[in-house]
Amino acid sequence: MSFQTAAEVLGAEGAMARCIEGFQPRAQQQEMAAAVEQAMRDEQTLVCEAGTGTGKTFAYLVPALLSGQTVIISTGTKNLQDQLFQKDLPLVRKALEMPLQTALLKGRSNYLCLYRLQVTEQEGRLASRELVHQLRRVREWAGRTDSGDITEFMDIGEDSPLWPMVTSTVDNCLGAECPSFNDCHVMRARREAAGADVVVINHHLLLADMVLREDGFGELLPTANAYIIDEAHQLPEIATHFFGQTLSGRQLFELAKDALAEFHSSAADSAALSTAADKLDYAVRDFRLALGNDSSQRQPWARLRAESKVAEQLQGLENALQALQQQLEPVAERSKGLENCLERCETQLGRLALFNAEETPDQVYWVDIYSRSFVLCCTPLNVAEPFQKRMQEQRAAWVFTSATLAVNGRFDHYADQLGLTEVRTALWDSPFDFRSHALLYAPPDMPPPNSPSYVEAVMEAAVPVLEASRGRAFLLFTSHRALKQAAALLQGRCDYPLLVQGDYPRNELLRRFREQGNAVLLGTGSFWEGVDVRGEALSCVIIDKLPFAAPDDPVLQARADALRARGGNPFMELQVPRAVIALKQGVGRLIRDIDDRGVMVLCDPRLIDKPYGQVFLNSLPPMLRTRKLELVQRFFAAQAKSDIGETVAPDALPG
Incomplete structure (x- = not known):
């Protein structure tokens, strides 16, 4: 191809523009691609945040494919892993016209185990006729699947109790002595990964490989020249479980x-x-x-x-x-x-x-x-040491990226968690016009979050906003208890369809939300991130509290005690940064496309009343801010961008 740099490939005359109809060059995307390209070339560690709409996937895929190196890309969830491998990666490879070998590799519990399928059939101890019927369908599928990836078989829900019976774990895998070893889907996937230029994995597999190498029991992944960690904000918490x-x-x-x-x-x-x-x-x-x-x-x-x-x-x-x-x-x-x-x-x-x-x-x-x-x-107590030990075992470039890594514009908190030193950092704001398209509303006169009447106050603040937004809202809560109480309080007070987490599986709730177009969805942690609803169906996000971790969490307590013993401030150095990252994820649900518009409602009065509230505000996209309900109502009624600016600007919050 004629273009040499990743930034040029992503430019107005580049290969991506020629291949993708409607492709819009973005300066942030090109700058990020150049930074990733340099990190890979110079074997650097890069920690970078790219706001919603930057197009960070293409920003790291293009330099990864151009590099000619062996690259491992790790994502936060299996859903993102599948999207990256099945959609994004083929698109970039086609645009670049590069005949690279790519592979998708998951943990063993994601693949059909032929031996355990046979044992389950022979045992014949299934608890219901439905499971017997499901087992027959899996047996039929087993004869025609090449990958054995259970996500490929859509006839049975991923939460079916049958799957643990026909998949293996590290504990029960028989390894090379398995009667079905030669046809093992896990081993086939690993062989393909070993010969690939680009391997797509998830964080659990990355860390499992680190632990396996550290214990001297071999490896799950091929040796790579570069590691790209997407949704990197999830990595420290996952590492907490793996390095123990x-x-x-x-x-x-x-x-x-x-x-x-x-x-x-x-x-x-x-x-x-x-x-x-x-x-x-x-x-x-x-x-x-x-x-x-x-x-x-x-x-x-x-x-x-x-x-x-x-x-x-x-x-x-x-x-x-x-x-x-x-x-x-x-x-x-x-x-x-x-x-x-x-x-x-x-x-x-x-x-x-x-x-x-x-x-x-x-x-x-x-x-x-x-x-x-x-x-x-x-x-x-600290996962930085084992993580650093693995990073330093081989010379490689490491890129950590997410839409939510920085706190108040800095990356110290993230780097400290993983022991990252001598790192380059970069932050690119979203290319979306938040100032014209989004409004941050902090309801006045809210009681303290620990007040017994707090959830009632949140609902009193939310109901008129929902009337103005005509539904089309997420209500995100920091606890299941608050969610259940809010759902009961909203019954009979909301004229729009209510969808409550727990009533249906997560994907079914999202499907109904998108189709109905005016629904109100109440959710907790699983709806704070990894949820993408574009267009008018989601025009309002209401968050009940700043998402501080439970103060009695034993892991948080132990780390806070250790930090305090070193003379640090656990609240400002540990609890606030964690809450900022979590809040940024929740806020990120609102504006998902260039034409999206909406109102973000943050009910917690600490955002305004406490000095640390400014850290949260400084870490959010540059939305106009108000404390007046009437301006929220006028926002939803406004038709022109100029109306929004003229309406909100006189009442902007501090910062």
């Missing part, structure tokens, strides 16, 4: 289930094995009950461990694992499946011992509690 030890109820349940299946197929003469597997299943259930009735919460392990009923059931869990181990040892040699169960049992006993031992000061111990399960977690 965990033991989940699901792992224990699956061990009991698999041991029982192996008893039926290979050790039917060992009735004690069947009994031990059943007892482990009961012990896991009893331990979960001892943790309490509240679900979807995080608790410090030391606090729970001190409770007599938890300590008693913890001992019962250990006894059940030891009993299963004793029954597996004499029969393990009969099959690879039994041998695998014994290895898992020993591993899980070792992890359980970690939570029976005295806690060490450089680790954080906690429990994530769910309605039917739990995860015991132990992770380093």
Whole structure:
């Protein structure tokens, strides 16, 4: 091709403009592409924020493909991974006319396991006719799929209980001794990745590879010249889970289930094995009950461990694992499946011992509690050291990018979390005209967020805004409790369709929201990011509170204590930056396209009343601001951009 630089490819006369109808060159996109190009050429670490509409995907894909290097691109979610590989990457490759080899690689639980499919069929212990019907359809699909990627099979929902039965995990995979190893979809995907120029993965797989290499057990990913981390704001939190030890109820349940299946197929003469597997299943259930009735919460392990009923059931869990181990040892040699169960049992006993031992000061111990399960977690207080160790193992360029990384225009908080030093940083504002197309409204006279009447006050502020916007709104909450209370308060007061998180799956709620065109959707965390609704269907976003993490979160507490011990300010250096990033994600739902217009409502009075509120305001797009409801009403009624500016400017908030 005739153009040499990434910026030229993305210019008005470049290959992208020739290939994509309606392509609009953007200075921010070209500048970001040039920065990525330089980072890759000079093996630098680049941390950059690109506001909504910059087109950051093309800004890193073009230099990645032009570089001729082996590049690994990691995204935040599997949905983004699929979009990048199936849509964006082929488009750029076509425009550049470059015959590069690309590969998509996911974690093993995303691929059909032919061995476990066969075992599930032979076991015949499905709980319903629907599952039997689903199993038959999976068997039919297994005969025609090349990739084995379960997202390719749309006939069964991703939350079906069948999928764990026909996919593998790190624990139950039989590896090279699996009877279906030669046809394994996971191994085929890894072989394709090993020979590819560009490999698209997700953060979980990136970190799993780091941990595997650190432990000396091999690798999941090919060696690369450059790593591009998209949606990089998610990486530190995901790393918290990977650079530690965990033991989940699901792992224990699956061990009991698999041991029982192996008893039926290979050790039917060992009735004690069947009994031990059943007892482990009961012990896991009893331990979960001892943790309490509240679900979807995080608790410090030391606090729970001190409770007599938890300590008693913890001992019962250990006894059940030891009993299963004793029954597996004499029969393990009969099959690879039994041998695998014994290895898992020993591993899980070792992890359980970690939570029976005295806690060490450089680790954080906690429990994530769910309605039917739990995860015991132990992770380093600081993930920067293990992350840096992996980064430095080989010479490579690293690019960390997202629409939300900077706090008050700086990247110190993000760089410190991952231990990034000697980094280049860059920030490109959104090319969208926020000042003309968006209005920030902070309702007056709001009570403190900890007031018992706060949710009622939020709804009193929201109802007239919803009337002015004619529905077409997201109401985003920082807790499920507030969401449920708000949904009850809105019943009968809102003339527009109400869609409440939990009533339907997330994708179904979004489908209905887009189709109805005037709906009001109430959501919590999963709707704060990764949701893209363009056009008039979403013209208003209302946020109840600044999204500070729960102050009793044991991980946050431990890190705050460590920071305080070093003379730092945990609130300003830890809690505020985290909340700013989360708020920017929520605000980012409003304007998704060049013609979008809307009102952002931030109800939390701390935004105005507290000095740190200015940090939040400084980190948001440059919207005009008001505290007057009548200006919000006139905004929605306005037809011309000039009307908006003349209406709002006299009442602009500070900053």
